[in-house]
Amino acid sequence: MERNIKERLFLLFPKRIVNYPVTATLLKEKEVLVNILKAEIMPNEDGYMLVDIEGKKKEIEEAKIFLKEKGVLIFPVSEKIIIHKEKCVHCGSCTGVCVSGALYLDKKYKLRFNPKKCILCSLCRETCPRGAIEIIG
Amino acid sequence: MKKSIEEINERIKKGEAVVLRADEVVEMGKKEGFKEIFKKVDVVTTGTFGMMCSSGAFINTGHFDPPTKLQDVTLNDVKAYGGLAAVDIYIGATERANGREDYGGAHVIEELVKGEKVRLKAKSIPTDCYPGKEIDVYISLKNINQAFLFNPRNCYQNYYAVTNSSNELLYTYMGLLLPNFGNVAFSTSGEISPLHKDPYLRTIGIGTKVFLAGAQGYVVWEGTQFNSKVERNKETGIPKSPSGTLALIGNLKEIDPEFLKAAYIKGYGISLFIGVGIPIPVLDEDMAFYVSIPNEKIKTKIIDYGIKKLERPFIKEVNYAQLFSGWVDIKGKKVKTQPRTSIYKSKRIAEILKKWILKKKFYLTEPVKSLPLEGVFKPWREI
Numbered sequence: 001m002e003r004n005i006k007e008r009l010f011l012l013f014p015k016r017i018v019n020y021p022v023t024a025t026l027l028k029e030k031e032v033l034v035n036i037l038k039a040e041i042m043p044n045e046d047g048y049m050l051v052d053i054e055g056k057k058k059e060i061e062e063a064k065i066f067l068k069e070k071g072v073l074i075f076p077v078s079e080k081i082i083i084h085k086e087k088c089v090h091c092g093s094c095t096g097v098c099v100s101g102a103l104y105l106d107k108k109y110k111l112r113f114n115p116k117k118c119i120l121c122s123l124c125r126e127t128c129p130r131g132a133i134e135i136i137g
Numbered sequence: 138m139k140k141s142i143e144e145i146n147e148r149i150k151k152g153e154a155v156v157l158r159a160d161e162v163v164e165m166g167k168k169e170g171f172k173e174i175f176k177k178v179d180v181v182t183t184g185t186f187g188m189m190c191s192s193g194a195f196i197n198t199g200h201f202d203p204p205t206k207l208q209d210v211t212l213n214d215v216k217a218y219g220g221l222a223a224v225d226i227y228i229g230a231t232e233r234a235n236g237r238e239d240y241g242g243a244h245v246i247e248e249l250v251k252g253e254k255v256r257l258k259a260k261s262i263p264t265d266c267y268p269g270k271e272i273d274v275y276i277s278l279k280n281i282n283q284a285f286l287f288n289p290r291n292c293y294q295n296y297y298a299v300t301n302s303s304n305e306l307l308y309t310y311m312g313l314l315l316p317n318f319g320n321v322a323f324s325t326s327g328e329i330s331p332l333h334k335d336p337y338l339r340t341i342g343i344g345t346k347v348f349l350a351g352a353q354g355y356v357v358w359e360g361t362q363f364n365s366k367v368e369r370n371k372e373t374g375i376p377k378s379p380s381g382t383l384a385l386i387g388n389l390k391e392i393d394p395e396f397l398k399a400a401y402i403k404g405y406g407i408s409l410f411i412g413v414g415i416p417i418p419v420l421d422e423d424m425a426f427y428v429s430i431p432n433e434k435i436k437t438k439i440i441d442y443g444i445k446k447l448e449r450p451f452i453k454e455v456n457y458a459q460l461f462s463g464w465v466d467i468k469g470k471k472v473k474t475q476p477r478t479s480i481y482k483s484k485r486i487a488e489i490l491k492k493w494i495l496k497k498k499f500y501l502t503e504p505v506k507s508l509p510l511e512g513v514f515k516p517w518r519e520i
Contacts, residue, residue, distance in 0.1 A: 014304060014317040015470065045470060046319050073306060073316065089186065089398055089410055089479045093312040095463075096320040096475025109480035127313035129188065129400035129408065131239070 006054045010121035012073040013047040030063045078135040087132035094124035154179045158487040159329040166429025175425035181417045183331040184486030187478035188408040191290035193229040199282035205269025208261035212245045230409035241407030243399035251394045284389035290360040294332030294381035298323035303443030308404025321474045326483035327457035328432045331415035336374040342504025348414030351393025358384040364514035414486040432457035
């Protein structure tokens with residue numbers, strides 16, 4: 001028998017779908033288990049969720065298709081983030097996409113990183129113009 | 138009462154000049170008013186450190202033996218332009234390396250500035266004057282004859298803040314724009330940005346000496362897409378959308394690598410971070426008023442990059458204090474903001490320029506010619 005696997009995903013819920021019970025419908029319709037690790041969803045705001053999704057490979061893929069069809073943006077989550085300070089120019093580009101608030105500019109407008117808040121969504125790496133953010137895993 | 142640039146330079150020479158950074162003078166303006174600024178301050182230093190795509194460098198390698206014309210030229214596999222005299226070439230910041238997405242002209246320029254070697258390859262048709270067919274050598278700032286930055290467009294006077302109304306994630310030159318108004322990206326350093334402190338470009342013109350990435354460079358012309366005939370804030374005179382631009386020149390051999398950094402923007406391409414600082418002389422009370430204008434009174438427009446047309450929809454007007462606060466309100470939603478210009482480096486530039494002036498290493502220049510205040514930026518039209 002095929003074994004269950006687990007995949008960690010970062011889900012971005014655009015404002016227009018936060019009032020729709022996406023996760024509940026997913027659990028009802030698809031054969032997967034969802035463990036919510038962190039979530040911030042408010043009415044009339046974009047929300048995000050960090051989840052472990054468990055099931056057979058094919059079922060996980062189907063669950064992802066279901067989420068995409070509902071308008072959820074999916075980002076694979078990695079294991080470790082490294083900020084290469086020598087490359088950073090403190091432009092702040094990463095701070096606006098950091099939904100968890102782990103990356104921020106201090107009073108002197110220097111970039112600071114709070115690893116405790118980081119949910120490893122990798123959006124910062126996508127937007128960094130200096131290649132200063134490395135994500136492993 | 139008025140001061141002239143000559144008088145200010147005289148005060149710099151005597152060590153009497155009062156020089157403040159733009160952020161310091163804004164604070165002073167809030168407490169004491171602009172009339173006091175005119176009485177007390179001679180020069181205000183500004184700074185910006187952002188990606189300026191329209192940048193590049195002219196290089197003259199010196200002649201080879203046998204003499205060879207650099208016709209089809211690459212520097213570390215990045216195409217350079219050789220359609221000039223034999224060993225003159227131009228390397229543009231945004232040119233991509235052959236077969237690579239994340240390396241380009243900006244990286245070549247950064248490596249040269251850091252003192253590294255760059256591989257120059259060229260092919261040409263031999264002539265009696267230039268019999269050589271091929272060149273494959275390493276160049277660095279040490280062994281080339283001349284190299285200077287020549288940037289057709291730097292230092293925008295104001296720029297749009299951008300957001301994304303669509304349902305898709307957008308990879309833009311302003312960075313990643315999250316769907317459904319997920320964030321707002323803005324550039325310019327606001328109240329310390331050079332052209333915000335002299336809205337009608339009274340003191341900045343052709344020949345004005347500037348801080349260009351650590352070198353002492355010059356304004357050589359109005360920048361491309363110079364567009365001064367735009368809607369201005371009635372109170373401050375500052376344009377509400379992108380307007381004035383500068384073409385700048387400076388010796389690559391004098392540039393500080395801290396203020397010139399290559400950029401790779403995923404989904405867009407290569408660009409170059411450049412630091413620019415301009416001293417603004419406080420010639421009269423009008424100039425004192427302009428230099429004291431705070432972020433709260435500098436406005437820009439948020440436009441929507443989610444609609445892919447030349448005319449992007451206007452969302453709302455905001456000021457830089459709101460943009461710097463980290464949040465703006467769009468249609469009742471609290472939206473995160475992010476700068477694209479490094480304010481940390483912009484302030485460092487204003488501080489270095491201030492120290493240069495105080496140490497008499499930098500004197501102010503009278504513009505040789507004013508920039509055209511009637512300039513209009515036209516879109517492409519078929520003949």
